[in-house]
Amino acid sequence: MRDTAATSAQPAMIVMSIWCSSLSLSSRSLAIALVICVTLVYFSYSFNACLLASISRSLQQSNLRNLLALTSSPRNETNNAANSSSSNSSSSRNSSSTTGAPPAQTVTSSLDGAPKYQLLRQQGLRPSRHLPDTLIIGVKKSGTRALLEFIRLHPDVRAAGSEVHFFDRHYQRGLRWYRHHMPYTIEGQITMEKTPSYFVTKEVPQRVYHMNPATKLLIVVRDPVTRAISDYTQAASKKADMKLFEQLAFVNGSYSVVDTNWGPVKIGVYARYLERWLLYFPLSQLLFISGERLIMDPAYEIGRVQDFLGLKRVVTEKHFYFNATKGFPCLFKSEARSTPHCLGKTKGRNHPHIDPGAIERLREFYRPFNNKFYQLTGINFAWP
Numbered sequence: 001m002r003d004t005a006a007t008s009a010q011p012a013m014i015v016m017s018i019w020c021s022s023l024s025l026s027s028r029s030l031a032i033a034l035v036i037c038v039t040l041v042y043f044s045y046s047f048n049a050c051l052l053a054s055i056s057r058s059l060q061q062s063n064l065r066n067l068l069a070l071t072s073s074p075r076n077e078t079n080n081a082a083n084s085s086s087s088n089s090s091s092s093r094n095s096s097s098t099t100g101a102p103p104a105q106t107v108t109s110s111l112d113g114a115p116k117y118q119l120l121r122q123q124g125l126r127p128s129r130h131l132p133d134t135l136i137i138g139v140k141k142s143g144t145r146a147l148l149e150f151i152r153l154h155p156d157v158r159a160a161g162s163e164v165h166f167f168d169r170h171y172q173r174g175l176r177w178y179r180h181h182m183p184y185t186i187e188g189q190i191t192m193e194k195t196p197s198y199f200v201t202k203e204v205p206q207r208v209y210h211m212n213p214a215t216k217l218l219i220v221v222r223d224p225v226t227r228a229i230s231d232y233t234q235a236a237s238k239k240a241d242m243k244l245f246e247q248l249a250f251v252n253g254s255y256s257v258v259d260t261n262w263g264p265v266k267i268g269v270y271a272r273y274l275e276r277w278l279l280y281f282p283l284s285q286l287l288f289i290s291g292e293r294l295i296m297d298p299a300y301e302i303g304r305v306q307d308f309l310g311l312k313r314v315v316t317e318k319h320f321y322f323n324a325t326k327g328f329p330c331l332f333k334s335e336a337r338s339t340p341h342c343l344g345k346t347k348g349r350n351h352p353h354i355d356p357g358a359i360e361r362l363r364e365f366y367r368p369f370n371n372k373f374y375q376l377t378g379i380n381f382a383w384p
Contacts, residue, residue, distance in 0.1 A: 125186045125187065126186070127184040127185065127186050128184065128185070129179050129180065129182045129183070129184060129185070129191075130179065130182060130185060130191045131175060131178065131179050131182065131191065131211060131212065132160075132182060132191045132192055132193045132215070133190050133191055133192070133212075133215065133216065134190055134191075134192045134193075134215065134216045134217070134218060134309060135192070135193055135194070135195075135198065135208065135215060135216075135217055135218065136148055136192065136193070136194035136195075136196070136218045136219075136220070137195070137196070137198040137199045137204070137208075137217050137218070137219055137277075138196040138197070138198060138199025138200065138219055138220070138273075139196060139199050139200075139219065139220060139221055139222070139227065139267060139270065140196040140197065140199075140200075140227075140231065140267060141196075141222070141227050141230040141231045141234065142196075142220040142221055142222035142227055142291040143220045143222065143289070143291040143294045143295065144194055144196045144220050145194075145343060146294055146295070146298070146328075146329070146343060147194075147218065147220050147289060147294060147301075147302075147305070148192070148194045149331070149343055150294075150298055150302050150315065150319075150320075150331075151192070151302060151305055151306075151315065152192075153314070153315045153319055153331070153333075154306065154311055154314050154315050155314065156188060156189050156190055156311055156312075156314075157189070157190050157192055157309075157311070158183040158184070158185045158189050158190070158191055158192070159183065159191070159192040159193065159194065160181055160182055160183060160192070160193045160194070161183075163193075163194060163195040163196070163197075164178065164181045164193055164195060165195050165197065166178040166181070166193075166195070167195070167198055167201070167203075167204040167207045167208060168195065168197050168198060168201040168203070168204055171203075171207055175211060181193075190309060190311070199219060199273055199277075200266075200267055200273050202276065205276050205277045205279065205280045205281070206280060208280070208281075209280040209281065213280075213281075214285070215281075215285070216285055216287070216308065216309065217277070217281060217285055217286045217287070218287050218289065218305065218308075219274075219286060219287070219288050219289065220288075220289045220290075220291050220294065221270055221288055221289070221290065221291060221373075221381065222290075222291030222292060223291075223292065223381075223383040223384065224267075224268025224269070224270065224362075224366045224369075224370070224383070225268070225359055225362045225363055225366060225383075225384075227264075227267070227268055227291075228249070228264040228265055228267075228268055228362065229245065229264075229351050229352075229354060230351065231263070231264035231267070232245045232248070232264050232352075233351050233352060235264075236352070245352065245354050245358070246354065246355055246358045248262050248264075249262060249264070249265055249358060249362065250358070250361075255357055255358055255361040256361075258361070258362065258365045265362070268366060268369075269366070269369045270369065270370075270373045271369050271370075271372035271373040271376055272369070274373065274376050274377070275376070278376065283376075283377070283378070286377075287304065287305065287308040288377050288379055289301050289304070289305065290381060292381075295327075295328060295329060298320050298329045299315070299316050299317035299319070299320060302315045303315075303316070318332070319331060319332055319333070320332070321340065323342055326342060328342065328343070330342035330343070331343075363384055366383075370383055
């Protein structure tokens with residue numbers, strides 16, 4: 001009886017043993033599979049994290065390189081010294097300035113939301129306003145606007161968009177007010193301003209010197225007779241009943257006496273005004289640009305300007321094309337526009353017909369003053 005029971009229990013025990021063995025094998029396989037899955041997930045996560053971090057670093061470095069290529073490059077030691085002098089002089093005067101301009105820190109903080117400036121700040125570059133390192137001081141109707149637009153193509157030059165007239169009209173507002181009208185720059189960029197009337201205003205040389213004796217000065221000059229006619233043309237375009245050029249340029253309608261009190265004639269006596277500037281600034285800080293050559297070969301004159309300012313020659317002939325209709329150089333692109341365009345409808349404007357006798361008399365009048373100007377500058381502009 002016991003043998004029968006034992007015999008009948010044996011198959012059940014065998015089945016149980018096989019089931020337990022199978023269960024044990026299944027658990028081990030599951031554990032191994034789980035370990036393998038966890039390992040694969042870990043390695044996959046680590047690989048993707050490294051890949052994303054590498055891509056992020058590459059993008060940041062690429063953005064920084066592109067930004068710096070557009071906005072900055074090292075300046076020479078002379079310009080750095082000028083910046084330092086300008087900054088020191090401005091800080092000493094700002095304390096005594098009575099203006100309503102907001103502090104530079106407040107103005108700068110208002111830009112924090114702009115993506116461009118956020119990126120600059122992330123790279124440790126803080127945009128701020130500075131007093132100008134360079135001034136285009138004249139001469140009116142000689143090509144000062146063209147010079148400004150052409151040199152602004154350089155990524156290391158930032159300029160006030162309009163004529164500020166600080167040194168001749170708003171000097172009482174103080175340097176803090178003046179600095180508030182300058183563009184934002186970062187380390188390595190030149191701040192520039194253009195007001196042609198500076199050249200002929202008596203008090204301006206001393207005032208600029210007091211701001212910064214290391215200021216670099218750009219002066220565009222042109223045949224004074226052509227310049228006077230251009231000056232008259234601009235004024236006549238705004239006043240329909242303006243007298244003829246010949247009536248204004250001479251006393252009593254006779255070509256024998258030139259009216260030296262008439263502005264367009266008076267400005268052309270360049271030597272008289274230059275002597276004032278040379279009382280405060282050495283000739284080495286002044287660069288004279290030929291207005292005629294700026295029109296015919298802008299790349300050449302802009303190349304000289306870049307050398308004078310210690311800049312790499314970035315602006316070249318590839319930036320310009322000549323408009324035969326206007327008789328004036330135009331730009332393939334500019335700081336404000338990426339499409340080809342000319343400077344404006346008033347540039348290259350046709351001059352009225354002037355009596356050849358009046359022109360010859362004016363050339364005779366200017367000749368001794370031109371020769372004096374050639375001697376002061378050491379440059380013969382070969383005006384008729």
